[in-house]
Amino acid sequence: MRPYISMITLGVSDIAAATAFYERLGFARSSESQEAVTFMQAGAVVLGLFGREALKDDAKADTIWTGNGGTALAMNCADEAAVDAMMDVAKAAGAQILKQPQKVFWGGYSGYFADLDGHAWEIAHNPFWQLDEGGQVKLPA
Amino acid sequence: MRPYISMITLGVSDIAAATAFYERLGFARSSESQEAVTFMQAGAVVLGLFGREALKDDAKADTIWTGNGGTALAMNCADEAAVDAMMDVAKAAGAQILKQPQKVFWGGYSGYFADLDGHAWEIAHNPFWQLDEGGQVKLPA
Numbered sequence: 001m002r003p004y005i006s007m008i009t010l011g012v013s014d015i016a017a018a019t020a021f022y023e024r025l026g027f028a029r030s031s032e033s034q035e036a037v038t039f040m041q042a043g044a045v046v047l048g049l050f051g052r053e054a055l056k057d058d059a060k061a062d063t064i065w066t067g068n069g070g071t072a073l074a075m076n077c078a079d080e081a082a083v084d085a086m087m088d089v090a091k092a093a094g095a096q097i098l099k100q101p102q103k104v105f106w107g108g109y110s111g112y113f114a115d116l117d118g119h120a121w122e123i124a125h126n127p128f129w130q131l132d133e134g135g136q137v138k139l140p141a
Numbered sequence: 142m143r144p145y146i147s148m149i150t151l152g153v154s155d156i157a158a159a160t161a162f163y164e165r166l167g168f169a170r171s172s173e174s175q176e177a178v179t180f181m182q183a184g185a186v187v188l189g190l191f192g193r194e195a196l197k198d199d200a201k202a203d204t205i206w207t208g209n210g211g212t213a214l215a216m217n218c219a220d221e222a223a224v225d226a227m228m229d230v231a232k233a234a235g236a237q238i239l240k241q242p243q244k245v246f247w248g249g250y251s252g253y254f255a256d257l258d259g260h261a262w263e264i265a266h267n268p269f270w271q272l273d274e275g276g277q278v279k280l281p282a
Binding site: 002003004005006007008009010011025026027028030031032039040041042043044045046047048055058060071072073074075076086089098099104112119122129131134135136137138139140141 | 145147148151166167168169171173182185189201212215216239245260263270272277279280281282
C-alpha cells in the first residue's frame with residue numbers, strides 16, 4: 001500500500017474564530033462542515049478545524065497533545081511576490097508573523113506565520129521546485 | 142488568492158530514524174532529499190522531515206514549538222479493510238497505536254497512531270466522502 005496525506009486537522013480552541021481566520025486567509029468553508037467541525041478544501045487536501053480537546057479525545061492522544069507540535073504546513077508559491085502577498089493576507093487576517101519573508105539559506109524565499117492557535121505555516125518560493133496549476137508539488141522519485 | 146497546502150513538515154529528533162520509520166510505512170524518500178531534510182511524496186502533497194530544533198529556528202517559532210501540537214494528519218481510505226491494513230503497517234513500523242480502528246460517532250471507522258516524535262495520524266474510512274484514485278478528497282463547495 002502506498003500511503004498518502006488526504007487531510008490535516010488542526011485542533012483549535014474556538015472553531016468559529018478559527019474558521020473566520022481561515023476564511024480571511026481565503027479558504028472557503030465547505031457545506032460538508034458541521035457546527036463542531038469545519039472542512040475546507042486546501043488544494044488537493046482537506047484542512048479540518050476541530051476542537052483541540054475533542055480532537056485529543058478522538059485520537060486518544062493523552063499527554064502528547066500540547067503546544068504547537070513542531071509541525072509546519074506549507075504553501076509553495078510560484079514567485080517571491082506571491083509569498084509577500086500571502087504573508088500580507090495572513091497579517092491582515094490576524095496571524096502572528098513569526099518570520100518576515102526573506103531570502104533563506106537553501107536558495108529560496110520564505111516567511112512563517114502562526115494561526116490563532118499557534119499552528120505554523122510556511123509561505124515559500126522554491127526556485128528549484130515545479131508547481132502544478134493548483135500549487136501542488138510533484139517530487140522526482 | 143486561493144490558498145492551499147502543498148507540504149507538511151514534521152519536526153523530528155532524528156532525521157534518519159524518522160525517514161526509516163516513514164519508509165516502513167510505505168513512503169519513498171525522494172532524490173530531492175538532503176542529509177538535513179527528507180522529502181517524500183504523500184499523495185498530492187509533500188511530507189517533509191526536518192530537525193525539530195532546525196525547523197523551530199527556521200520558523201522563528203520560539204516558545205510555541207513544543208509537544209505534539211494538537212494536529213492530526215489523515216489518510217482517508219476506501220474501506221474499513223484498508224484502514225485495518227494501514228494500521229497494521231504502522232504498528233509493524235514501530236508506531237505507537239493511540240486508538241485501535243473502530244466505528245466512530247460520525248458514522249465512519251478510524252484509528253490513530255503516533256510516529257516516533259508523537260505526530261498523530263488518523264487512518265479513516267468515511268463512507269460519506271468520495272476519494273479519487275490517489276486517495277485525495279474533493280469537498281463540495
